[in-house]
Amino acid sequence: MTGPLDEAAGLLRGAKRVVVLTGAGMSAESGVPTFRDAQSGWWARYDPEDLATERAFRRNPDRVFAWYVSRLHAVRRAEPHDGYHALVRLATLLEGVLTVVTQNVDGLHGRAGSRDVVELHGSLEAFRCIACRHPASADDIARLEDGATVIHPPACAKCGNFIRPGVVWFGETLPVDAMERAWRAARTADVALVVGTSSLVYPAAELPSLVAAGGGRIVEINPHETPLSCRADVYWPAAAGEALPALVAACGGSVAK
Numbered sequence: 001m002t003g004p005l006d007e008a009a010g011l012l013r014g015a016k017r018v019v020v021l022t023g024a025g026m027s028a029e030s031g032v033p034t035f036r037d038a039q040s041g042w043w044a045r046y047d048p049e050d051l052a053t054e055r056a057f058r059r060n061p062d063r064v065f066a067w068y069v070s071r072l073h074a075v076r077r078a079e080p081h082d083g084y085h086a087l088v089r090l091a092t093l094l095e096g097v098l099t100v101v102t103q104n105v106d107g108l109h110g111r112a113g114s115r116d117v118v119e120l121h122g123s124l125e126a127f128r129c130i131a132c133r134h135p136a137s138a139d140d141i142a143r144l145e146d147g148a149t150v151i152h153p154p155a156c157a158k159c160g161n162f163i164r165p166g167v168v169w170f171g172e173t174l175p176v177d178a179m180e181r182a183w184r185a186a187r188t189a190d191v192a193l194v195v196g197t198s199s200l201v202y203p204a205a206e207l208p209s210l211v212a213a214g215g216g217r218i219v220e221i222n223p224h225e226t227p228l229s230c231r232a233d234v235y236w237p238a239a240a241g242e243a244l245p246a247l248v249a250a251c252g253g254s255v256a257k
């Protein structure tokens, strides 16, 4: 009898181009909170309208900036779990290309060693001026207090306006280069491996459809069903930190850290 592990491994073994789409659930086992988990998710406790829009930042810059500084500290303390290392290994096992497209802003894929990573929603390590886009150093910002609930954003060295986080807020468009890379990878992929995303936020949630439209297959790893699950060729109800190393083992590899 075959289960989702064998089915997923079978699809991956023959794949030349794989696009991995990850969301906050990928980082949950590294201790980074998700957004929509009913208990521990950010949006269970806060309204995104108060923290993740430009309007919120302009209305209450000190509170919004402090939230991003505390998240920067938290992700710097976090370590990529075995599922991240498994994706690095998977890229070397395949004959073709593996592109990781992530909605996460925590940088854990890159820190684990994945090479081809597209950060669709920006990065907590990127800061820039809200007016002239001049960059500011994340290391300088990380020297600001950890755990404060209000932190005044630094002023831009060029024009004096506020420095803002380099993440995509609700109502903003995604970085053009990231979108182009992600969409190009999806259109030509044989397999989309979708891990730890609620598949609710667009345009990222569109990517698996692009893969399917090009004749590729969809494998979803998520302990809870999502709007994608019924369309996935393989839905595997499992946690990323267990499923991905098992998948790599089934594809003939082991996970070295």
Ligand code: OAD
Pocket (backbone or CB within 6 Å): 022, 023, 024, 025, 026, 028, 029, 034, 035, 036, 037, 041, 048, 052, 103, 104, 121, 167, 168, 169, 170, 195, 196, 197, 198, 199, 200, 201, 221, 222, 223, 224, 226, 238, 239, 240, 241
């Ligand atoms: P969500 O918080 O919406 O969804 C997280 C998903 O991860 C859920 O479907 C969980 O079931 C699943 N999950 C939880 N633990 C898991 C585990 N150990 N292994 C695998 N899956 C697990 O996060 P995203 O889909 O990433 O946007 O949210 C998309 C966007 O909405 C985010 O990028 C963010 C947010 O508002 C911006 O910041 C622009």
Ligand code: ZN
Pocket (backbone or CB within 6 Å): 129, 130, 131, 132, 133, 134, 156, 157, 158, 159, 160, 161
């Ligand atoms: Zn400026």
